[in-house]
Amino acid sequence: MQVEFYENATAGSSVTQLQCTDLDLGPNSALVYSITDGDPDSYFNISSSSGKITTARNLDFEDAQSYSLTVEARDSSSPINSQLASLSHVDVIVTPLNEHAPAFSQPSYNVTISENTTIGTTVYQLLLQIMTPARRVRLRSPCPAVHHSTLTRSAGLL
Ligand SMILES: [Ca+2]
Numbered sequence: 001m002q003v004e005f006y007e008n009a010t011a012g013s014s015v016t017q018l019q020c021t022d023l024d025l026g027p028n029s030a031l032v033y034s035i036t037d038g039d040p041d042s043y044f045n046i047s048s049s050s051g052k053i054t055t056a057r058n059l060d061f062e063d064a065q066s067y068s069l070t071v072e073a074r075d076s077s078s079p080i081n082s083q084l085a086s087l088s089h090v091d092v093i094v095t096p097l098n099e100h101a102p103a104f105s106q107p108s109y110n111v112t113i114s115e116n117t118t119i120g121t122t123v124y125q126l127l128l129q130i131m132t133p134a135r136r137v138r139l140r141s142p143c144p145a146v147h148h149s150t151l152t153r154s155a156g157l158l
């Protein structure tokens with residue numbers, strides 16, 4: 001099963017409702033659901049009685065692009081070593097959103113350049129930062145210097 005989520009999904013959002021049946025009666029068919037693998041940082045909750053999965057924390061594409069959950073349904077047979085269980089897998093795909101505007105590393109730049117500087121010299125490389133709560137991503141693409149003093153879109157070079 002695969003579920004897609006936008007990264008701004010808030011804690012408590014419904015992910016999916018698992019369906020599992022057991023043909024026994026009584027405790028031998030009373031199912032207990034749990035997430036057994038794929039969620040080490042506890043981004044998801046599962047109702048042990050209903051199998052409904054919800055988000056426990058806000059999802060962030062910059063933290064993880066997908067989660068592959070292993071879910072177990074176990075019956076309540078007694079003694080415990082007579083219990084039977086089945087596994088299912090739920091893949092949660094986090095869809096990115098454009099959440100932040102680019103931000104220069106400082107509001108203005110002063111560059112001193114001597115008059116005999118040869119054509120093609122890189123005068124300054126501007127740093128753009130995409131601000132995210134989790135981390136700051138620096139965009140700094142290597143590119144040949146330009147031959148005039150206009151800012152190239154791709155490289156941030158003057
Ligand atoms: Ca059973």
Ligand SMILES: [Ca+2]
Nearest residue numbers: 060061062099
């Ligand atoms: Ca984000």
